[in-house]
Amino acid sequence: MDVATLSRLQFAITTIYHFFFVPLTVGLVWYVVILEAAYAFGKGEVYKRLAQFWGRLLVINFAVGVVTGIVLEFQFGMNWSPFAAYVGDVFGVPLAIEALLTFFLESTFLGIWIFGWKRLSRGMHAAAIGLVAVGSTLSVFWILTANAFMQHPVGYVIRSGRAELVDILALATNPRALLFFWHTISAGFVTASFFVLGISAWHLARGTDGEAFRISFRLSAMVGILATVMVVIAGDAQSKYVRQVQPMAAAASEGLMNTADPAPFSVVAGFDSSGKKVVWSLDIPAGLSLLYFMQPAGTVEGINQLQAQYTATYGPGDYSPMVALDYWMFRIMVGVGFLMVALTAYALYLGYPKTTARWPRWLQWTPLGILLPYLANTTGWILTENGRQPWIVHGLFKTENAVSPNLVPGMVVASLVLFVSFYTVLLGVDVFLLARSAKMGLPASETETEPGSKSLPKSARKPGDGGKA
Amino acid sequence: MNLNLLWFVLVAVLYAGFFLLEGFDFGVGMLMPFLGKNDLERRAILSTIGPHWDANEVWLITAGGATFAAFPRWYAALFSGFYPVLLLLLLALIARGAAIEFRSRLPGPRWRGAWDGAIAIGSLVAAGTLGAVFGDLLRGTPIDAAGMYRGDWLSPFNLYSLICAAAAVSLFLLHGANFLGLKLEGELGQRARAAASRLWFAAMMLVIGFLAFTFLQTDVAGRLGVRSLLLPLGMILGILMIGYCLRRKRDGWAFLFGGATVVFYAAAFFLALFPRVMVSSLQTDFSLTIYSAASSDYTLRVMTIVALLFVPVVVLYQAWSYWVFRKRIGTDREEESY
Numbered sequence: 155m156d157v158a159t160l161s162r163l164q165f166a167i168t169t170i171y172h173f174f175f176v177p178l179t180v181g182l183v184w185y186v187v188i189l190e191a192a193y194a195f196g197k198g199e200v201y202k203r204l205a206q207f208w209g210r211l212l213v214i215n216f217a218v219g220v221v222t223g224i225v226l227e228f229q230f231g232m233n234w235s236p237f238a239a240y241v242g243d244v245f246g247v248p249l250a251i252e253a254l255l256t257f258f259l260e261s262t263f264l265g266i267w268i269f270g271w272k273r274l275s276r277g278m279h280a281a282a283i284g285l286v287a288v289g290s291t292l293s294v295f296w297i298l299t300a301n302a303f304m305q306h307p308v309g310y311v312i313r314s315g316r317a318e319l320v321d322i323l324a325l326a327t328n329p330r331a332l333l334f335f336w337h338t339i340s341a342g343f344v345t346a347s348f349f350v351l352g353i354s355a356w357h358l359a360r361g362t363d364g365e366a367f368r369i370s371f372r373l374s375a376m377v378g379i380l381a382t383v384m385v386v387i388a389g390d391a392q393s394k395y396v397r398q399v400q401p402m403a404a405a406a407s408e409g410l411m412n413t414a415d416p417a418p419f420s421v422v423a424g425f426d427s428s429g430k431k432v433v434w435s436l437d438i439p440a441g442l443s444l445l446y447f448m449q450p451a452g453t454v455e456g457i458n459q460l461q462a463q464y465t466a467t468y469g470p471g472d473y474s475p476m477v478a479l480d481y482w483m484f485r486i487m488v489g490v491g492f493l494m495v496a497l498t499a500y501a502l503y504l505g506y507p508k509t510t511a512r513w514p515r516w517l518q519w520t521p522l523g524i525l526l527p528y529l530a531n532t533t534g535w536i537l538t539e540n541g542r543q544p545w546i547v548h549g550l551f552k553t554e555n556a557v558s559p560n561l562v563p564g565m566v567v568a569s570l571v572l573f574v575s576f577y578t579v580l581l582g583v584d585v586f587l588l589a590r591s592a593k594m595g596l597p598a599s600e601t602e603t604e605p606g607s608k609s610l611p612k613s614a615r616k617p618g619d620g621g622k623a
Numbered sequence: 624m625n626l627n628l629l630w631f632v633l634v635a636v637l638y639a640g641f642f643l644l645e646g647f648d649f650g651v652g653m654l655m656p657f658l659g660k661n662d663l664e665r666r667a668i669l670s671t672i673g674p675h676w677d678a679n680e681v682w683l684i685t686a687g688g689a690t691f692a693a694f695p696r697w698y699a700a701l702f703s704g705f706y707p708v709l710l711l712l713l714l715a716l717i718a719r720g721a722a723i724e725f726r727s728r729l730p731g732p733r734w735r736g737a738w739d740g741a742i743a744i745g746s747l748v749a750a751g752t753l754g755a756v757f758g759d760l761l762r763g764t765p766i767d768a769a770g771m772y773r774g775d776w777l778s779p780f781n782l783y784s785l786i787c788a789a790a791a792v793s794l795f796l797l798h799g800a801n802f803l804g805l806k807l808e809g810e811l812g813q814r815a816r817a818a819a820s821r822l823w824f825a826a827m828m829l830v831i832g833f834l835a836f837t838f839l840q841t842d843v844a845g846r847l848g849v850r851s852l853l854l855p856l857g858m859i860l861g862i863l864m865i866g867y868c869l870r871r872k873r874d875g876w877a878f879l880f881g882g883a884t885v886v887f888y889a890a891a892f893f894l895a896l897f898p899r900v901m902v903s904s905l906q907t908d909f910s911l912t913i914y915s916a917a918s919s920d921y922t923l924r925v926m927t928i929v930a931l932l933f934v935p936v937v938v939l940y941q942a943w944s945y946w947v948f949r950k951r952i953g954t955d956r957e958e959e960s961y
Binding site: 213214217218220221222223224225227228230231232233235236238239240241242243244245246247249250251252253254255257258259261262263264265266268269270273274313316318319320322558559560561562565568569572573576580583587590591 | 670673674675676677678680681683684685687688689691692693694695696698699700701702703704706707709710713714716717718720721723724725728729770771772773774775776918919921922925926929930933934937940941944947948
């Protein structure tokens with residue numbers, strides 16, 4: 155494999171891996187905010203214990219998100235130095251703002267929150283986690299602003315051989331970024347909701363801390379239904395916008411080879427060995443036009459016509475991404491998305507006191523649902539980034555020209571192997587610790603113990619007996 | 624003051640802040656397995672940096688981001704050129720950060736021992752690679768006319784970068800020992816202060832060696848003339864003051880002079896570099912400068928407004944977090960330990 159392919163593989167793996175952790179952090183931190191705010195406003199001790207319980211899981215997850223995030227910032231320069239030099243004037247700005255405005259905020263106040271249970275007043279302590287939540291949410295905004303520039307560049311001019319920023323407001327209000335943000339934040343809440351739902355159900359099925367876990371179960375069912383519906387609406391809006399500004403990515407995600415009016419929606423399709431051509435497809439007539447234009451008519455551009463158009467504009471070359479990959483990623487993401495809407499609706503019904511007792515079998519299965527958002531997040535991420543190919547910055551700069559000229563394949567293979575092995579260990583340990591911590595249940599209710607401080611009165615706590623009051 | 628100069632200074636301030644804060648984190652990480660004789664002591668040692676290490680590391684991320692935004696060609700050449708070294712740095716930071724969070728979550732001595740090893744080795748490698756990168760940057764790297772790195776992957780590893788790495792490690796070790804002497808109470812604090820006294824001589828020797836080598840290997844003397852002598856004198860004076868304060872048992876002052884020395888180390892580096900940001904070893908006029916590597920004036924203005932608004936706020940709340948956790952830590956307190 156050449157350096158470009160290896161570097162793409164490395165960036166994809168490190169990004170996807172990082173994105174296992176980010177959505178949960180972004181959603182779960184707001185759960186802790188809600189629960190601790192309830193406690194600070196006098197809603198009783200159980201809310202504090204809940205905040206500590208979910209906060210402990212948040213902290214384990216947060217740590218891995220942090221250490222894998224720094225890798226991404228470095229890689230822009232390490233593997234993609236011509237890209238960095240070309241877009242740094244624009245792209246560097248949201249990255250620097252993200253670090254300065256949001257990373258400091260979340261890491262400083264998370265440190266204060268973890269260690270500060272006894273040093274701060276209730277209100278101040280709750281405010282600390284609130285600032286962590288604001289910080290991580292804003293960090294999503296800024297990184298997606300940077301990413302959206304690669305998808306749909308705005309607010310720049312090309313001058314002296316590079317992209318230069320001319321309008322920061324245009325950059326920060328890029329519709330691609332705003333839709334992205336809406337979709338991703340909603341996905342974060344979905345991820346956290348299934349996480350909270352699954353773990354709460356696990357405890358409810360066993361009858362440990364029933365009163366407390368019913369609170370978090372019902373909270374996550376309510377947030378979950380809102381968030382899953384939000385993800386679908388935002389996703390729909392996003393795909394309509396992508397059709398306008400990145401028609402090739404849209405056509406690839408739908409496997410539409412030729413321009414059509416009305417355009418059919420493909421339910422299942424087969425591809426040739428290159429993965430770039432649809433061989434057969436099961437179609438719903440006019441389905442795609444209906445999705446894009448809310449009526450059974452309207453032109454949707456196809457891959458072949460776009461290819462001809464791009465060749466005329468940008469010169470000879472292949473301007474389509476790996477179609478089969480986008481096609482299937484899109485279908486898996488959407489399918490899982492609708493399944494999650496149904497599941498959260500069902501959980502909302504299960505959350506009523508009378509029904510919970512009657513459906514222990516369903517509660518047993520709920521923890522498996524924790525995996526669904528991860529599947530949707532990952533496929534959505536691959537869909538977006540693969541759909542942009544062959545461009546690294548849509549219409550401006552090709553991925554194949556963006557690789558650092560000094561890299562040799564051996565070096566990238568070495569770094570790839572090292573990252574993957576470190577990450578595998580990290581993922582294993584993280585999942586193991588999350589599961590263990592989740593099974594331990596709520597911290598003991600005596601106010602002297604300090605579970606939020608990670609110290610976990612460990613000596614006193616064995617797995618299994620942990621935390622039950 | 625023009626904006627290119629301002630941003631060069633700001634990037635320098637960010638790296639200096641990183642060295643000042645994460646410098647003692649690295650030192651604490653390296654010292655932890657040696658100073659802490661049992662698990663309780665090791666946890667107390669880790670707890671001195673517990674609430675802070677993550678935010679301290681953000682100084683590096685922000686320095687990287689600021690370099691990217693204000694000097695894209697510097698960022699591009701620096702990060703691609705030092706690929707293998709930065710790979711080591713990243714792996715060290717990953718291992719260390721994860722280990723700090725994971726170690727105390729299970730009780731087994733083998734579990735904790737393994738993560739303690741990761742913390743110490745991660746801190747050592749991170750400190751060393753940073754020292755090596757900074758040394759090599761000043762000496763010069765094969766940068767071509769387009770500002771792209773043209774060396775092979777082995778060129779960042781050489782005798783001079785090894786000496787730079789050793790000097791940085793010794794400096795951070797001393798800084799960390801001073802920090803622990805200040806933050807730990809009782810016998811453990813005594814042990815940290817004793818370690819600082821013992822590390823002092825080694826640090827002094829390594830730093831003198833590093834300075835001598837730097838004058839031989841780089842163009843600092845030729846460029847700055849007699850003024851260049853101020854840079855090594857400042858560092859040596861700083862370390863002398865640390866030694867004096869350690870002898871007089873003034874651990875607060877020892878830590879302050881340690882911090883001043885580390886900050887001076889970063890400042891001296893950027894002074895010697897200025898106005899270049901990447902020194903080309905191929906041809907002098909290939910070197911990137913604060914002008915040829917910089918972003919457009921508009922971008923620098925936007926970034927300046929953001930920085931002027933938020934850097935003071937960040938400094939204030941981070942200082943507040945140190946104030947919240949100002950009390951010394953002992954082994955008898957469960958409340959704020961890992």
